[in-house]
Amino acid sequence: MSLKKVLMMSMTGFGLTVASFASAEEITIATVNNNDMIVMQELAPRWEKLTGNTINWVVLEENVLRQRTTQDIATNGGSFDIMFIGAYEAPIWGKNGWLTSLNDFGDDADYDLEDIFQLVRNGLSADGNLYAVPLYSETSFTFYRTDLFEKAGIAAPTEQPTYTEFMEMAAKLHDPENGIYGTCQRGKAGWGENMAFVGTLANAFGARWFDENWQPQLGSAEWNNAITYYVELMTKYGPPGATANGHNENRALFKDGKCATWIDATSAANDIRNPANSKVADVTDFFQAPKQETDKGTGWFWSWALAIPASSTKADTAKDFLKWATSKEYFQMVGETKGWVAVPSGTRASIHEDPRLLEAAPFAETIKNAIFSVDPADPTRDPVPYTGVQFVAIPEFQGIGNYVGQQVSAALAGQQTVEQALANSQQFAVREMTKAGYIK
Amino acid sequence: MARSVSTRSKVLNTAVAGTLGFLMVFPILWILILSLKTEEDAIRAPLEVLFNSGWTFDSYGAVQARSDYFKHFFNSVIISVGSTFLGLMIAIPAAWAMAFVPGKRTKDVLMWMLSTKMLPPVGVLVPIYLIFRDTGLLDSRLGLTLVLMLINMPIIIWMLYTYFREIPGEILEAARMDGASLRSEILYVLTPMAVPGIASTVLLNIILAWNEAFWTLNLTAAKAAPLTAFIASYSSPEGLFYAKLSAASIMAIAPILILGWFSQKQLVRGLTFGAVK
Numbered sequence A: 001m002s003l004k005k006v007l008m009m010s011m012t013g014f015g016l017t018v019a020s021f022a023s024a025e026e027i028t029i030a031t032v033n034n035n036d037m038i039v040m041q042e043l044a045p046r047w048e049k050l051t052g053n054t055i056n057w058v059v060l061e062e063n064v065l066r067q068r069t070t071q072d073i074a075t076n077g078g079s080f081d082i083m084f085i086g087a088y089e090a091p092i093w094g095k096n097g098w099l100t101s102l103n104d105f106g107d108d109a110d111y112d113l114e115d116i117f118q119l120v121r122n123g124l125s126a127d128g129n130l131y132a133v134p135l136y137s138e139t140s141f142t143f144y145r146t147d148l149f150e151k152a153g154i155a156a157p158t159e160q161p162t163y164t165e166f167m168e169m170a171a172k173l174h175d176p177e178n179g180i181y182g183t184c185q186r187g188k189a190g191w192g193e194n195m196a197f198v199g200t201l202a203n204a205f206g207a208r209w210f211d212e213n214w215q216p217q218l219g220s221a222e223w224n225n226a227i228t229y230y231v232e233l234m235t236k237y238g239p240p241g242a243t244a245n246g247h248n249e250n251r252a253l254f255k256d257g258k259c260a261t262w263i264d265a266t267s268a269a270n271d272i273r274n275p276a277n278s279k280v281a282d283v284t285d286f287f288q289a290p291k292q293e294t295d296k297g298t299g300w301f302w303s304w305a306l307a308i309p310a311s312s313t314k315a316d317t318a319k320d321f322l323k324w325a326t327s328k329e330y331f332q333m334v335g336e337t338k339g340w341v342a343v344p345s346g347t348r349a350s351i352h353e354d355p356r357l358l359e360a361a362p363f364a365e366t367i368k369n370a371i372f373s374v375d376p377a378d379p380t381r382d383p384v385p386y387t388g389v390q391f392v393a394i395p396e397f398q399g400i401g402n403y404v405g406q407q408v409s410a411a412l413a414g415q416q417t418v419e420q421a422l423a424n425s426q427q428f429a430v431r432e433m434t435k436a437g438y439i440k
Numbered sequence B: 001m002a003r004s005v006s007t008r009s010k011v012l013n014t015a016v017a018g019t020l021g022f023l024m025v026f027p028i029l030w031i032l033i034l035s036l037k038t039e040e041d042a043i044r045a046p047l048e049v050l051f052n053s054g055w056t057f058d059s060y061g062a063v064q065a066r067s068d069y070f071k072h073f074f075n076s077v078i079i080s081v082g083s084t085f086l087g088l089m090i091a092i093p094a095a096w097a098m099a100f101v102p103g104k105r106t107k108d109v110l111m112w113m114l115s116t117k118m119l120p121p122v123g124v125l126v127p128i129y130l131i132f133r134d135t136g137l138l139d140s141r142l143g144l145t146l147v148l149m150l151i152n153m154p155i156i157i158w159m160l161y162t163y164f165r166e167i168p169g170e171i172l173e174a175a176r177m178d179g180a181s182l183r184s185e186i187l188y189v190l191t192p193m194a195v196p197g198i199a200s201t202v203l204l205n206i207i208l209a210w211n212e213a214f215w216t217l218n219l220t221a222a223k224a225a226p227l228t229a230f231i232a233s234y235s236s237p238e239g240l241f242y243a244k245l246s247a248a249s250i251m252a253i254a255p256i257l258i259l260g261w262f263s264q265k266q267l268v269r270g271l272t273f274g275a276v277k
Helices: A003-022 A035-051 A062-074 A089-095 A103-107 A118-123 A146-151 A163-173 A194-204 A221-237 A247-255 A266-272 A315-325 A328-338 A355-360 A364-372 A397-412 A418-435 B007-035 B046-051 B058-066 B069-100 B106-118 B121-135 B141-165 B169-177 B182-193 B195-211 B214-218 B227-232 B242-262 B264-271
Strands: A026-032 A054-060 A082-086 A133-138 A140-145 A261-265 A284-288 A302-307
Touching (some): A035 A133, A062 B121, A103 A315, A133 A266, A266 A364, A328 A355, B069 B141, B069 B195, B069 B227, B106 B141, B121 B141, B195 B264
8 A cells, every 4th residue: 555545544534533523522510429420420431432522520519519500500600511400400490491301302212211210201391391311210218127127026017007107116126225226217407308208207197388279288287296206206216316317327327237217218228238338238128118197298209310401502412411321221331330239220111120130139129119109299198289299399498398397307306396396387488488479 | 034834834734725726636637537447437436437447548549530639729729829919919009008108098998898708708699600600700710719819808908907007117218218119118128028927918818718618619610610629529418428528628628738837837927926026
């Protein structure tokens, strides 16, 4: 081959390479720091290599991220091309016109949008438009210690137990002298902390946040019964200083063998059942979160998902990444590189049917069934004007939820009575809802 | 004549000072200990953490592998040093004017400047965010340098004003009589005499700018994020990252701790400038 030909071919090759990367873009993703997102960050260079695009990761603590992304999206700041948001934000922000619609994902046969559970898609949609695609979804269920149940002579429930039965179990299991607490539940104030559990507990007791006319119902007998039960359960059978315990603290206590029961996120199951991380991996099993007056809304629903702000100028590249990061192939890639137990759960039917997942994480089926037992559109015994199980999908809920969380936490700490806490909460909620125009 | 101090008082004073010093340094010491543990050990009871678990540098390795420490470090250096020196360029002439040619309203101006520190920063977040958006300063080191310079300006001016007031005006007058221009007077007469004060002002402001977390988190994304954002990326309400968070914190505060350690003599001398005169 002549030198001229070699040169020509080299230049053509170089030209093609340049052309393919000429449209290469840099996108910025705002996300939280959790295991699933760490895995995504580790695998993302494969997408970068494939497309020539690059990613800037902005990793923030959940509350800081929520505040930072809200501020940017509400002011049309355009700092981010992709945001990691929850099931609370997606419909509200979508309705406000702050997010790019992802309806066109349905036209891509390879992506197979229908494979994502309908329930999860509904939770991330508003007015029939899809605004985010999920990485993982979760509900809550009961983690329990099989060895302690056996020792105390308690049969593991095969049907959904009641909260009355649950307290009886906690009483039998409670052994603080040997460092075992009957139950560990969230006590740290915040709408995403104690109110996640308390919200589902209230649902079980037949309570609701608002009636059909958006009148707050926090002064109702149902709320009183629920919070009285919560304070009694935690005071008698919970660990000391429970008002400081959120998800992380309880997860640490459970993994360290200090809790006999714990009602919390299904997404923690992988970690608890991983012998490398947990002392109780082999003696932990799960049953549904208890019911009481009703079985509606007894397990929460949450989904972490990826969305594109309307202010992004690189929406096409962002969509390309979203498709890659929530595709069937991505979940399989996680299974093959990080182990099937690390695959994010609760999003794609095909992944939940994969025998490799069922073998590595036999509890995946329990998680799927638990997620399917939740209906955010019908979360309470009595009719309500809102959607959301442990939250109410309106912008005002963050403030109200945080306030009620503080009141409940103060009642748990013994700083005020349950009645006072609920009276304060009701007064605050009425004021906020009137200010926001829901109550005329 | 030196005041005689009994041995008993000496021991008592040393014990009290030692205890206070230990209490102050304890949080940093505990973070250092946690950073040398595995995630599983870091969440155990304090006594178990201390006596019943191994030591490892894994968290430092993991943090370095996941985040670009040096990019954040470089941003912190530029923003803190830049904002301090930019502030000095404005504050030295301002403090000179207030100290040596005070007007009727000088005290009011000083109080007004101080009053800007009383406003919660979140109160002006949205307007500043919008200005930054429209001027393209979001996520830029220049924007952050300007904001931190403005935020720390009252402190710089107040400190320099206090130091300059200690310098006899007659010395400056003598320089003027020798034919020194205003520029020469400030640069070659005033500034050399106030070096300890200026040095401590510089150090204190670098420390304040280095540790500033509200504006640095709110006005940056990926490009200009300093070490405060680096720490924030390891905090999580779901999942255990205590050891990595501790390692990230130690890596973020180490440079400023070292700077403070080496310059503590200068810092103390500057801060007590007026008292020992």
